[in-house]
Amino acid sequence: MKQVLIPKIYVQDVFSIPYKSLKKKGISYLLFDVDNTILEIDKEKVTAEMEKLFIKLQKMGFSLLLFSNAASWRLKKVKKQLQIPVFSFSCKPLKRSYKKVLQLYTIEPSSCAAIGDQLYTDVKGANQMGFFSILVDPLSTKDSFFSFYNRMKEKSLFKKETILFRRGAYYE
Numbered sequence: 001m002k003q004v005l006i007p008k009i010y011v012q013d014v015f016s017i018p019y020k021s022l023k024k025k026g027i028s029y030l031l032f033d034v035d036n037t038i039l040e041i042d043k044e045k046v047t048a049e050m051e052k053l054f055i056k057l058q059k060m061g062f063s064l065l066l067f068s069n070a071a072s073w074r075l076k077k078v079k080k081q082l083q084i085p086v087f088s089f090s091c092k093p094l095k096r097s098y099k100k101v102l103q104l105y106t107i108e109p110s111s112c113a114a115i116g117d118q119l120y121t122d123v124k125g126a127n128q129m130g131f132f133s134i135l136v137d138p139l140s141t142k143d144s145f146f147s148f149y150n151r152m153k154e155k156s157l158f159k160k161e162t163i164l165f166r167r168g169a170y171y172e
């Protein structure tokens, strides 16, 4: 398995991420994928539990961003609900949008963590940029049309069950 596809941390969901230890590593910007990471693909509102987590993280001093390949219309309601900046059409894993974030906030990759549910977009993109990559399990088994191909590739990769990385074998 290619090193660039291996997440630094792999946990079940965004609630299981060791945020305190991220803080200790000097990470202050968290880029969240939206679909299947904080929101199911066929829903428009995040749960109250998720909203609470985002408030808690901001109180901890993190700057939060939604960083998604989805279209802006899809993210509008989530943005309104969570009141945090949104980067839509991010074209992950391409470097372009990651660089945009770094330039906009004048920050270094080492202060950023990117959280998502897909290896070929979220993890690969983050690793390529030197962001701290965090993989979570997808919230649902449904995928968008565009995620479908990457998910197929992912599934065949998981079948091989490398020593380095296995679906369901969490680590921090």
Ligand SMILES: [Mg+2]
Pocket (backbone or CB within 6 Å): 033, 034, 035, 036, 037, 116, 117, 118
């Ligand atoms: Mg996703």
